[in-house]
Amino acid sequence: MKVSVNWLRDYVDLQLPVNELAEQISRTSVEIEGQYQPQGKMKKIVIAKVLSVVPHPDSDHLVITQIDAGQAEPIQIVTGAPNVATGQTVILAKHGAVIGNGVKIKKGKLRGEVSNGMLCALQEIGMDDAIVPQPLEDGIWVFDEEDAKALTPGEDALHVLGLDDYILETGITPNRADMLSMNGTAYEVAAMLDQPVKMPTFTLNEAQALTQDTLTVKADARMAATYAARVIQKVRVKNSPLWLQRRLWNMGIKPVNNVIDAVNYTLLTYGEALHAYDLQSLPAAELHVQMASGDETLVTEDGVSRTAHPGDLLVMSGQEPVMFAGIMGTAKTQVTKATQDVVLEAGIFEAKTVRRTARDQNLHTESSQRLERGVDVDQTLVALDYAAALIAELGQGQVLQDAVVAQVQKLDLPVVTLHLSRLQAVLGSEITTQEVAHIFEQLQFDFEQQGDAFVVTIPSRRWDISIEADLVEEIARIYGYDRLPATLPVGATTPGKLNAKQQLIRASRHVLEGLGLNQAMSYVLTTPEKAQNFKIQLDQAGEPIQLAYPMSQDRQQTRSSLLTGLLDDVAYNVARKQNDVALYEQGRVFSVQPGAVQPIEKEHLAGVMTGAWQTRNWSQTAQDVDFYTVKGLVEQLLTNYNFVDAVRFMATNQRLEMHPGQTADIYVGETLIGMVGQIHPITAKAYKVGKVFGFELDLQAIMDLPKVMDQYEAISRYPAISRDLAILVDTAVTAETLRQALVKAGGKYLKQIDIFDVYTGEHVPGGKKSLAYTLTFVNREQTLTDEIVNTAMDRIETVLRDEFAAEIR
Known part of the structure; x- marks a missing residue:
C-alpha cells in the first residue's frame, strides 16, 4: 500500500526525517518496499493565469498566450493545447524548468514567435496516465474555478499538486491487513513513536425522509456478515476539490468525480469496501446478495463483459446483477455527471468467495484486496456514514435518515492473558x-x-491477535x-551432520557439477499435458495432483518428472541465443494414489544437454552432445554409488516423449531406476529447441538399493593379459546383451571389457555387424597363465556361437 506522509501528519505529529520514519516502520511493523517523492528532480514549475489568447499568425493550430506567472511582466507562451482559454489557472514550466523524465524547458521560437516556457498537462510533469483524471490529448491541466480562488500566480505548482509529498510503499503481510488503511497505519506509527493519534471526525446531517421508504436491502449472513446502505439525494456530481484529488493520485488512485472519489477516499481512510450506485439506474429499488448460477453476464465499470461463475457472489437489483460483490459494479449503474440520487452500499462479504471471484474474473481491485484479507467489522457502518457525509458535503446532497441494514456482524472482542514471567x-x-x-x-x-x-x-482492528x-x-x-539481549540457548548441543539421504543428494550434485552441468531450479507446478510426460515407471498408478485454485493456466498440476521443467529452461536459454546448455536439477516429483489422502513425494535427479559439449578452440574442433555423451555422464554418476548389483542400460522404444532409437532404461539388477536418451524430435519441436539429450533417475529407488561400502583396492602386482576378439552378429543383437554374455562366460578373472570398433558396410553381409572387443584378465593372487586365459576365451567363443550364432573373425 502507498502511504502519503503528508496525510499521515494529519494523524500524528511527525518530526523525524522521512528516511528515519521508513527505517523505524521497517524494523517495527512491515517492510518498506520503496520511498520516493513524486516531484523527483523537477523544478521551476509554477501556478500561472492565462491573460490572453490570440491565434498564431503562421499556424492553424498554435496560439500565442500571455501568462501571469507572478512576475512584473507577463510571459509569452506559444502552445498547441486545444483547451487553453483566457482566465484559466494553469501549470507553467518556465524557461530553465525541468519537467517529467528530466526534460529541460528552454526559451525558443515556434513558427517565428518567442515562447518562454510551456503550459503543462499532468502527464508532462511526471504523473502516470493511470492516475491522471484528464487524458493528455485533451490538453493542459486547468484548475477548477473554486480551487483557483485559493491559488496565486507564481506559487510552486509542485507543492499545490502535492508532488512534494513523500510516499512510502509498504509491503503488507497477510496478518497485518489493518495497515491497508490510513487509520490503521496511523495507529501503528503513533504506537511506534509513542505519540497520541488523532482519528478523523465528521458530522452526518440527515434529512427527514427515511431511507427505508426509498430502498430495501437483504443478504444472507453467510454471504455478507454485514450489509447496509444509505441514500443521498439531489447530489451535484462534479470534479472533486483539489485537496481530494491530490490525496487520491498520491495514493495511486485516479480521481473520477466527487462521489466516486469520496468512496475511494473512505476506503483509503478506513480500509472498508464501499460502493456507489446511481439510484435511477438500478433495475429495482432494492439490493440483495446471492450466489451466481453461472448464467449471469455483467458489463463491469471497466467496459468488459464478464460471465459469472457458479458460486460467485453477486449484488442483485430485482432480477439483474449490478455488481460482483465487494469487487466491481456494472457500467450501467455507476455514478456519472447525470446522477442525482446515490445509493451507497457497505458490506463485509465472505472472504474466500471474494478471493475466488477476483481470481477467476482476473479482477483484483482495492476493495477486493481488503475484503480478502479482512476488515475492521466495527468500522463498516462508521465508514458508511463517513462516506455519506462527505458525498453530501462535496455534492450539496441530502442524506436520508437512517441506513437500511440487512444485518450487522456481532463481534465479541477477544480477551487474551499475558503473564509477565x-x-x-x-x-x-x-x-x-x-x-x-x-x-x-x-x-x-x-x-x-x-x-x-x-x-x-x-x-x-487487530483481528490477527488471538x-x-x-x-x-x-x-x-x-x-x-x-x-533485547543476545543470549545463547541453554542445553546440550549435538554436532550437526548430514544423514545418508542428504549425503547422497549432495554427492550427486558435486559429481554432476564436476562433469560440467549447472544446477537449475524449475517450477513444481506445470500444465496437465506436461505433468503426464517423462514418467520413469510407465505403469505408474498415481496421477499428478490438481490444484483446486491454480494461479495460472501454466501452473495447474504438480510435476511427475523433472525433465519437463528442465526443457522449459533449455527453451528459455535457446530463445536468448544461448545454444550450449548443460543443466541438472535435483528435486521432488508428486503423485497421488486413488483414494489416498496424502500425496506421494519422491526425490528425483535429472539432467539435459544440448548444443556443443566440447567447444571449439585453437587445438580442437567443437564436439556436439550425443547419446553417448549423456550416457557416459550417467555411467560415471552411477559408478560412484557402488551398487552391489550391476548397472544395465536396456534399449527401449516404449517412451513416447523419447527418441525410439536413442533411449535406454537404466536398471540396477532387476530394479528400474531411470532412463537416458534423446528427447523425441516432436517433443523438442514443441519446446522450440533442437536436439536435446537428457536423463532422469529415481533417487529414492537408488537410496533403497544395497551398496558396497567404499574401500581401497590395491593395484595388482601381477601383470594383466589382454585378448582382442572380433565377432560378426545380427544387427538386432545389442552390445549390452553381448557384454552380459561375455561377463558370464569370462569367469572371475575377466575384469574389463572394452568395445573399440563397430562396423557395418562393405565386406560385411547384410543384416550383420562386426564388433571388436578388448578383454582384460587379471589375477590379483598370482601370475595369470595363458592356459587359464585360453580356457576362458574358449568358453566365451562357445557361448557366442551357441547363443548368438556369432562368427568369430
Missing part, C-alpha cells in the same frame, strides 16, 4: 510491569492487571528488537 522468559529480558503497561497504552489496547498477568481486550504469543510479539516489536 512468560514474556520475560521468551524475550530473555527483564522487561518491567510498567514498561509492558505503557506499551499496551501506546497500542491503545484496553487491559487490566491481575498480579503479574495482563488481561488484554483486543480491539476489532493468543498469548501474539501479545509477546507485539511487546517485543514495540519495545525494540535491538533492545
Whole structure:
C-alpha cells in the first residue's frame, strides 16, 4: 500500500526525517518496499493565469498566450493545447524548468514567435496516465474555478499538486491487513513513536425522509456478515476539490468525480469496501446478495463483459446483477455527471468467495484486496456514514435518515492473558510491569492487571491477535528488537551432520557439477499435458495432483518428472541465443494414489544437454552432445554409488516423449531406476529447441538399493593379459546383451571389457555387424597363465556361437 506522509501528519505529529520514519516502520511493523517523492528532480514549475489568447499568425493550430506567472511582466507562451482559454489557472514550466523524465524547458521560437516556457498537462510533469483524471490529448491541466480562488500566480505548482509529498510503499503481510488503511497505519506509527493519534471526525446531517421508504436491502449472513446502505439525494456530481484529488493520485488512485472519489477516499481512510450506485439506474429499488448460477453476464465499470461463475457472489437489483460483490459494479449503474440520487452500499462479504471471484474474473481491485484479507467489522457502518457525509458535503446532497441494514456482524472482542514471567522468559529480558503497561497504552489496547498477568481486550482492528504469543510479539516489536539481549540457548548441543539421504543428494550434485552441468531450479507446478510426460515407471498408478485454485493456466498440476521443467529452461536459454546448455536439477516429483489422502513425494535427479559439449578452440574442433555423451555422464554418476548389483542400460522404444532409437532404461539388477536418451524430435519441436539429450533417475529407488561400502583396492602386482576378439552378429543383437554374455562366460578373472570398433558396410553381409572387443584378465593372487586365459576365451567363443550364432573373425 502507498502511504502519503503528508496525510499521515494529519494523524500524528511527525518530526523525524522521512528516511528515519521508513527505517523505524521497517524494523517495527512491515517492510518498506520503496520511498520516493513524486516531484523527483523537477523544478521551476509554477501556478500561472492565462491573460490572453490570440491565434498564431503562421499556424492553424498554435496560439500565442500571455501568462501571469507572478512576475512584473507577463510571459509569452506559444502552445498547441486545444483547451487553453483566457482566465484559466494553469501549470507553467518556465524557461530553465525541468519537467517529467528530466526534460529541460528552454526559451525558443515556434513558427517565428518567442515562447518562454510551456503550459503543462499532468502527464508532462511526471504523473502516470493511470492516475491522471484528464487524458493528455485533451490538453493542459486547468484548475477548477473554486480551487483557483485559493491559488496565486507564481506559487510552486509542485507543492499545490502535492508532488512534494513523500510516499512510502509498504509491503503488507497477510496478518497485518489493518495497515491497508490510513487509520490503521496511523495507529501503528503513533504506537511506534509513542505519540497520541488523532482519528478523523465528521458530522452526518440527515434529512427527514427515511431511507427505508426509498430502498430495501437483504443478504444472507453467510454471504455478507454485514450489509447496509444509505441514500443521498439531489447530489451535484462534479470534479472533486483539489485537496481530494491530490490525496487520491498520491495514493495511486485516479480521481473520477466527487462521489466516486469520496468512496475511494473512505476506503483509503478506513480500509472498508464501499460502493456507489446511481439510484435511477438500478433495475429495482432494492439490493440483495446471492450466489451466481453461472448464467449471469455483467458489463463491469471497466467496459468488459464478464460471465459469472457458479458460486460467485453477486449484488442483485430485482432480477439483474449490478455488481460482483465487494469487487466491481456494472457500467450501467455507476455514478456519472447525470446522477442525482446515490445509493451507497457497505458490506463485509465472505472472504474466500471474494478471493475466488477476483481470481477467476482476473479482477483484483482495492476493495477486493481488503475484503480478502479482512476488515475492521466495527468500522463498516462508521465508514458508511463517513462516506455519506462527505458525498453530501462535496455534492450539496441530502442524506436520508437512517441506513437500511440487512444485518450487522456481532463481534465479541477477544480477551487474551499475558503473564509477565512468560514474556520475560521468551524475550530473555527483564522487561518491567510498567514498561509492558505503557506499551499496551501506546497500542491503545484496553487491559487490566491481575498480579503479574495482563488481561488484554483486543480491539476489532487487530483481528490477527488471538493468543498469548501474539501479545509477546507485539511487546517485543514495540519495545525494540535491538533492545533485547543476545543470549545463547541453554542445553546440550549435538554436532550437526548430514544423514545418508542428504549425503547422497549432495554427492550427486558435486559429481554432476564436476562433469560440467549447472544446477537449475524449475517450477513444481506445470500444465496437465506436461505433468503426464517423462514418467520413469510407465505403469505408474498415481496421477499428478490438481490444484483446486491454480494461479495460472501454466501452473495447474504438480510435476511427475523433472525433465519437463528442465526443457522449459533449455527453451528459455535457446530463445536468448544461448545454444550450449548443460543443466541438472535435483528435486521432488508428486503423485497421488486413488483414494489416498496424502500425496506421494519422491526425490528425483535429472539432467539435459544440448548444443556443443566440447567447444571449439585453437587445438580442437567443437564436439556436439550425443547419446553417448549423456550416457557416459550417467555411467560415471552411477559408478560412484557402488551398487552391489550391476548397472544395465536396456534399449527401449516404449517412451513416447523419447527418441525410439536413442533411449535406454537404466536398471540396477532387476530394479528400474531411470532412463537416458534423446528427447523425441516432436517433443523438442514443441519446446522450440533442437536436439536435446537428457536423463532422469529415481533417487529414492537408488537410496533403497544395497551398496558396497567404499574401500581401497590395491593395484595388482601381477601383470594383466589382454585378448582382442572380433565377432560378426545380427544387427538386432545389442552390445549390452553381448557384454552380459561375455561377463558370464569370462569367469572371475575377466575384469574389463572394452568395445573399440563397430562396423557395418562393405565386406560385411547384410543384416550383420562386426564388433571388436578388448578383454582384460587379471589375477590379483598370482601370475595369470595363458592356459587359464585360453580356457576362458574358449568358453566365451562357445557361448557366442551357441547363443548368438556369432562368427568369430
